Amino acid sequence: MATVMLKFKEAVIKEIPLEKETTTIGRKEDNDIHIENHAVSGHHARILREKDNFFIEDLGSLNGTFVNGFKITKQELFKGDSVLVGLHNLDFISEKVRPQDDKKSFTVRGRSMDETMVISPQDQKKILVARDKDIPEPLGGFYVLEGASDQREYELKERISTIGKEDGAAIRLKGFFTPKVAALVNRRKEGYFVTPAGGKAIKINGRDLNHRHDLKDGDIVEISGLKLQFYIKE
Amino acid sequence: MKVHAAARTDLGLVRQNNEDNYYIDETIGLFIVADGMGGHASGEIASKMTVDIIRDCFKGSGKDKPFQTGPYQKDFSEATNRLASSIRLANLAVWEASGNRPELSGMGTTIAAVQVDGNRLSIAHVGDSRVYLIRAGNIEQLTDDHSLVYEQVKRDLITKEEASRSDMKNILTRALGISNDVEVDLAEMTLAVNDILLLCSDGLSGMVDDETILSVVMTIDDPAAACEKLIAMANANGGKDNITVVIARTEKISGFKWLFLNFRRFWR
Numbered sequence: 001m002a003t004v005m006l007k008f009k010e011a012v013i014k015e016i017p018l019e020k021e022t023t024t025i026g027r028k029e030d031n032d033i034h035i036e037n038h039a040v041s042g043h044h045a046r047i048l049r050e051k052d053n054f055f056i057e058d059l060g061s062l063n064g065t066f067v068n069g070f071k072i073t074k075q076e077l078f079k080g081d082s083v084l085v086g087l088h089n090l091d092f093i094s095e096k097v098r099p100q101d102d103k104k105s106f107t108v109r110g111r112s113m114d115e116t117m118v119i120s121p122q123d124q125k126k127i128l129v130a131r132d133k134d135i136p137e138p139l140g141g142f143y144v145l146e147g148a149s150d151q152r153e154y155e156l157k158e159r160i161s162t163i164g165k166e167d168g169a170a171i172r173l174k175g176f177f178t179p180k181v182a183a184l185v186n187r188r189k190e191g192y193f194v195t196p197a198g199g200k201a202i203k204i205n206g207r208d209l210n211h212r213h214d215l216k217d218g219d220i221v222e223i224s225g226l227k228l229q230f231y232i233k234e
Numbered sequence: 235m236k237v238h239a240a241a242r243t244d245l246g247l248v249r250q251n252n253e254d255n256y257y258i259d260e261t262i263g264l265f266i267v268a269d270g271m272g273g274h275a276s277g278e279i280a281s282k283m284t285v286d287i288i289r290d291c292f293k294g295s296g297k298d299k300p301f302q303t304g305p306y307q308k309d310f311s312e313a314t315n316r317l318a319s320s321i322r323l324a325n326l327a328v329w330e331a332s333g334n335r336p337e338l339s340g341m342g343t344t345i346a347a348v349q350v351d352g353n354r355l356s357i358a359h360v361g362d363s364r365v366y367l368i369r370a371g372n373i374e375q376l377t378d379d380h381s382l383v384y385e386q387v388k389r390d391l392i393t394k395e396e397a398s399r400s401d402m403k404n405i406l407t408r409a410l411g412i413s414n415d416v417e418v419d420l421a422e423m424t425l426a427v428n429d430i431l432l433l434c435s436d437g438l439s440g441m442v443d444d445e446t447i448l449s450v451v452m453t454i455d456d457p458a459a460a461c462e463k464l465i466a467m468a469n470a471n472g473g474k475d476n477i478t479v480v481i482a483r484t485e486k487i488s489g490f491k492w493l494f495l496n497f498r499r500f501w502r
Contacts, residue, residue: 064336066336071336071337117271117404117405117406118271118342118405118406118407118408118409118412119382119405119406119407158421158422158423158424159367159374159376159421159423160367160369160372160374160423162369162370162426166426166427167353167426167427168353168424168425168426169426170424180426180427181369181370181426184369184370184372186372186374189388195372197370197371197372198370198371
């Protein structure tokens, strides 16, 4: 014999056997399962019995009827299903287990692995066990050792800073043949690096720079009359 | 400086519907990509709502004193704060819509938005949609994905190569519309002439690597043609997700036009 357990939040109110062909649920007193709550419609829903099969059907209620968190109009009930009516839960108790191929109501929105989903910060912590501390980002820049420049020190806060003649350049170079972009300095979590953009010779610690160079504290950069020293703050 | 931009979106080869949305406006320098998620087409609604709300925040207020949703961050400019504020407002709207309508429950979206104001660039993002800057033949990702694999890379648990093969790439650690509050990542930069900004959903960045994106953008000058080429490449590599690309190039305003614009500004 199948029954439903009427609960308000965690508190069990009563157990109701499903003997009749139709068991009605609602706020009005003529219902079989009478729930005195304003979130419940007068005639909210009903449970239909067809031999050994039970179905829940919404009767056009205002707030809807939900099975395991999904809004339904009519659906078959299986062992362990939880029906939400207003703020009350009706837990369905029977021997009939949901067939395995009917996965729809178990997996969230029937997702495949390809679909995007979000996890809560609590779950993230479980997965990201190791070293859950904030990684400080390095902050560094250049001191001007020799040459004419508009500043004595350049702190490089942006992800990419330009060294060149261009208007927006972080370190502005002068001179007639100076390129607009002579080099780029990238700031990343793992540190700073400089990439030549061509056009003008750049020297790092006295040697020509041809490709990406990871900047270390104290590196000397020479470019169109300027001598700069890289520094990093911890 | 003026901005010349184009955008394209594509269903991809696997998905049934396109849940991405974008918005571009060259005059106010606003560029947005949003990648929605959720069952029963609700992802489309989430991303569309978000894009529309951000757009309206900028259309409505213009240069007036902006409204403020969430905290005003003094470290950032007014333009950046307005962008952040509009995203927080969109978050509230999506969150409320998903709570009020059961068929929309659980919907959410990523957002990547930039605004160019003069030579200043404001960047805001939530989720795994990206903003890249291409300057002088180099490509740099300006946003840190809010995804589980990216967090793992940050903590040195896995390498970048392992991350690109991971089967947990689709798990986000942050998204819009999931809760009533959202942390928006903000950044600011100075732009130069001939910079290229590229915004995309993970349908592109998951299918085409950074170096390939760089080579396409460097060889095709026309933003619209470059967008189409990138979408074609993502589809050639499998097209597992919706693909959206926005490309914006900064250009120098020619002498006469500059005079004209400044003349008008002078008399206003």
